[in-house]
Amino acid sequence: MTTLHGTTPPDLSGRNLSFRRSLADKSATFGIGLCVLIAALPLALVAWQVVSRGASTWSLDWFIEEIPRNYRTEGPGMGPAIVGTLVITGMAALLSIPIGVLGAVYLNEYGKNKPLARFIRTMADVMTGVPSIMMGLFIYVGYVTVIEERTGFAGALALACLMLPIVIRSTEEMLRLVPDELRQASAGLGARKWRTVMGVVLPAASSGITSGSLLAVARAAGETAPIIVTVGLTYVYKPDLFDGANTTLAAQIFRNASQPFAASQDRAWGAALTLIAIVFLFTILSRIVAARFAIDRR
Structure with a gap:
């Protein structure tokens, strides 16, 4: 199209389209950043409050002294709760993570859409939504009342029940992300199914499995209700999970x-x-262990 003087007018439609795209991109970027800020603000405020209020109590005695029996007594002492948290959560991880990983391997590599696999997935989803106090009551009725004593191992069983569905579902999702080409290449080299799973699939998904397991551990470490129901209370060191009552940091937070x-x-x-x-x-x-393991597998 030309004007009366024979010149072509500038194409403004392309410039307007580019401007609108740039404006939409900047607006979306600003909106996403604002949403991230809004979501992170409560977390930052909680972290600041905990650090500002809790840092003043930290000292060498805080980590090694026993817990004061009188709530009015000032002074440090949280050593038994720290040890109890580590040993109870550690035992729960030893019970739930291997079973959860093996269960996820069956679901993704062997079970697929078989009736048993569908049943396990359904039960895992149901267990994920069960309140933690119900797990505590289940272990109390099925274990504590049988041995007639509250122990740290009972708390580990309750936490393991809470961790198990998280480990199963997160591990299964990570195994699904492993390309089928890796499995086919391993099978083409003559490796058996179990060898492919152990030597190819699990190492390829190790980072995601570790993240999912740590998510389960983080949830278990902060649980209070099942610990109070099954573990009881103590103020002294109890590294033996089968030797009477125990305590954790979460329980001490609630009680204090x-x-x-x-x-x-x-x-x-x-x-x-x-x-x-x-x-x-x-x-x-x-994260360091997972990254190191992935580098060694290359």
């Missing part, structure tokens, strides 16, 4: 925070900060 005394509330803040630090430390270590 529910008291009206300033000393007990300070211990609750310190225990909360300690629990966050333990979960954060193990998350970092797991």
